[in-house]
Amino acid sequence: MQHLSKLTQDIQKAAEIIKSGGVVAFPTETVYGLGADATNEKAVQKIFMLKNRPCINPLIVHVKSMSHAKDIAIFNDDATILAKNFWPGALTLVLPLKEHNIIAKSVLAGLNSIAVRSPSNLIAHDLINCSDTAIAAPSANPSGYVSASTYEHVYEHFHNTDVFILRDLLVNPEIKTHDCLYGIESTIIDLTSYDPTILRYGFITPEIISEVLEKEVKISSSLTAIKAPGMMLKHYSPETKLRLNAVNLDHNEIGLNFGDSKLISTFNLNLSISGDLAIAASNLYYMLRVLDNYAKQHKISQIAVAPIPNISIGLAINDRLMRASN
Ligand code: TXA
């Protein structure tokens, strides 16, 4: 009970900060977000500065509900079906921007579309409600680095700043290692043209979306054209190098296993011993950070990662790993 009332107070405090133009880090069911009032230009610019994020990279706007999203974006039939099926939840819709909206220019980075999502995490949901505005929020990590799925990750990056970090006081750290249920960013789907197109893989897979829309969805060439590291921007990257699809360990490597893979050395972790892709996704950033810290402390030169099946949620894991190994 005590935790609950402290959490309620923290959410109210965070909402006041958002309303007065400050920045708050908050848990969502995907990863932690670094949020500000999406209608306040100065507040939004603080996010870009804190993350050292290029201003050409637009932000996702977090809303209470579909009707809230309709204040800023134009919904077609597919968008309505997807929001009805997956919101609140880990699906971001890229939609045409409504004319005469009050969204800050920097959120959009010059585009005439907008990315919107209604998160299911109750803290995120309450924060948006109490702030009484839409919240622009990228993942709460320095640009290019591994995303944050725990309070401690966010604290590590932003404790020296004015950012107020909301913590899920109801999570028992002895039972659960991360505050974000899925641990990997939302799926992004672009609905601005005739064919719905996946722009980022996530927990909600292309197959599930196809099934709900009763039609094929396209996969953006920015996902399919990537055959090798070096073909894309560095993203989600630990400081230690990654070697993917490893079947043995080389000298001076530590291992990130999956299922019954056996990359065994002085220190190694397993994304999911039972080979469950959802569990693996939820552990991915947490374990990359643990291995990165260990490698830096023990002068290990590389993290070797076992093969992950490239199906279902494995598409999202492999996409993140490929970019992280860049
Ligand atoms: O799960 C998530 O989506 C998390 C949580 C905090 O909600 N947020 C997140 O934000 O991952 P961020 O900024 O790290 O990634 C958002 C991605 C960026 O790659 C950005 O380029 C893309 O969304 N994006 C934003 N607006 C867009 C638009 N109008 N069209 C296409 N892509 C867009």
Ligand code: MG
């Ligand atoms: Mg990000």
